[in-house]
Amino acid sequence: MNTLHLYNTLSNKIEPFEPITPKHVGIYVCGPTVYGPPHLGHVRGPIVFDVLRKYLILQGNKVRYVRNITDVGHLVGDADEGEDKLAKQAKVEQLEPMEVAQAYTDSYNWVMDKINVLKPSIEPRATGHIIEQIEMIQTIIDKGLAYEVNGSVYFDVMAYSEQQHYGQLSGRVLEDLQAGAGNQSRSLEGQDEKRSANDFALWKRASAEHIMQWSSPWGKGFPGWHIECSAMSARYLGDHFDIHGGGMDLLFPHHECEIAQSTAAHNHAPAKYWVHHNMITINGQKMAKSLGNGIMVEQLFKGDHPLLAQAFGPMTLRFFVLQAHYRGTLDFSNDALLAAQKGWQRMQTAFKLLNNLPTVHEGATIEADDLLAAVVSSLNDDLNTPQVIASLFELARRINLVNDGKATMTEATKATMKSLVVDYCQGVLGLVSEDAGAGDGLADAMDIIMALRGQAKADKNWGLSDQIRDALKAKGFEIKDGKDGTTWNKL
Ligand SMILES: [Zn+2]
Structure with a gap:
């Protein structure tokens, strides 16, 4: 495909994909509810949307990427009942809810750095945007699409459905929803306040002992789970932006409710494109505490889990995630991770040879334009990263052929190959050499130092060139001068 x-x-x-404003792209991705350490289910979405973001940047777009932190309002039942997840964990750990939020935001972002996910342009917190949420709720009440009962405010799904299509995203129809709702206990907290079982909370009245509560026109309370994303996306990306992302598990109710709230407030849907990644399984099973298969990301990095025979690095994890198309399921197992690790190592070994490969002026037997075209076409085809990786393996094969003296290439082909490695493997897929550190720019810095040392040698300033080599050696870098230039290794 020619375009994304x-x-x-x-x-x-x-x-x-056509941005609302050419060359400017606004992306909102639902971030984590920060009440526990990040597990394998937390990495897929960030990696997928990181690839999308990096590809859009490579194409010359200015991207504003907003990923929120949910630190209030997400209740244990995922609907309108149960304790707040943050408040519950705060009690267990005997901490302030904001201490819990900070600790797990930090551990989430530590994992994001490790797996080379770019930091969001803006990382707004729900508790930092209570005013925006209250204002939006008031707007929805003023339009007659929400109502207050005993200090709580509910979205009126039936009234909304008379004007708009509720269920457009998830494909659910209201009759199904009512049948489903009928199976739930109506005695659940607050359920009897609703005009219809489909209605959902925009604001919940807080009991005196509820730790997190704010003043509002309806008394003391806290926001419902869905309103934060509507309020914060509008605040930072405007009421009509390009891409809203998240996991398929958020399709209903979270994203359906977001669309309803935003449409109620602004008279049109918030995002032009809704992109959802599929979920992960572990050894073919859904990840669940009760199954004992919940693997934390840190446990994966340390090999510290009964289902793992060894540790797996952050780049193996990223490579593994990108080997599957984002809309398909992804099954983690020790064997599958091991295969990914071997594949990634094989690819890296070949790519490291590239700089020192010889070139010919004429009679070259291989080229790489077809691979570049294939990689771009695969990315354009709904981010088909498995196909991109297949093309990169073919690139590795051709590099090895030249290295073994079984094929020849021109300088132009070498430049195309470098672009595939630097712009697409390292750049868009975000797969960088593990020993160079994920995204810390070491390789780039070393290129600069090597160039300066090359200049010193050209100037016959042997003292300076030796000084650079010896100083690097003292820090564990081995510098080798060969007839084709200088290479370096971190020992
Ligand atoms: Zn959200």
Whole structure:
């Protein structure tokens, strides 16, 4: 495909991606509810949307990427009942809820750095945007699409449905929803206040002992889970932005409710494209505490889990995630991770040879333009990263052929190959050499130092060139001068 196409869950179709404002892209991705350490289920979405973001940047777009932190309002039942997840964990750990939020935001971002996910342009917190949420709720009440009962405010799904299509994203119809709702206990807290079982909370009245509560026009309380994303996306990306991302598990109720709230407040849907990644399984099973298969990311890095025979590095994890298309399921197992680790090592070993490969002026037997075209076309085809990786393996094969003297290439082909490695493997896929550190720029810094040392040698300033080599050696870098230039290794 010649231009980027994405599967839009809103239309159930693959559509050409056209930003609302040319060369400017606004992306909102639902971030974590920070009440526990990050597990394997937390890495797929960030990696997928990081690839999308990096590809859009490579194409010359200015991208504003907003990923929120949910630190209030997400209740244990994922609906309108149960304790707040943060408040519950705070009691267990005997901490302030904001201490819990800070600790797990930090551990989440530590993992994001390790797996080479770019930091968001803006990382807004729900508790930092109570005013925006209250204002939006008031707007929805003023439009007659929400109502207050005993200090709580509920979204009126039936009233909304008379004007708009509720269920457009998830494909659910109200009759199904009512049948489903009928199976739930109506005695759950607050359920009897609702006009219809489909209605959902925008604001919940807080009991006196509830730790997190704020003043509002409806008394002391806290926001519902869904309103934060509507309020914060509008605040930072405007009421009509390009891409809203998240996991398929958020399709309903979270994203359906977001669309309803934003449409109620602004008279149109918030995002043009809704992009959802599929979920992960572990040894073919859904990850669940009760199954004992919940693997924390740190446990993966340390090999510290009964289901793992060894530790796996952050780049193996990233490579493994990108070997599957984001809309398919992804099954973690020790064997599958091991295969990914071997594949990634094989690719890296070949790519490291590239700089020192010889070139010919004429009679070259291989080229790489076809691979570059294939990689771009695969990315354009709804981010088909498994196909991109297949092309990169073919690149590795051709590099090895030249290295073994079984094929020849021109300088132009070498430049194309470098672009594939630097712009696409390292750049878009974000797969960087593990020993160079994920995204810390070491390789780039070393290129600069090597160039300066090369200049010193050209100037016959042997004292300076030896001084650079010896100083680097003292820090564990081995510098080798060969006839084709200088290479370096971190020992
Ligand atoms: Zn959200």
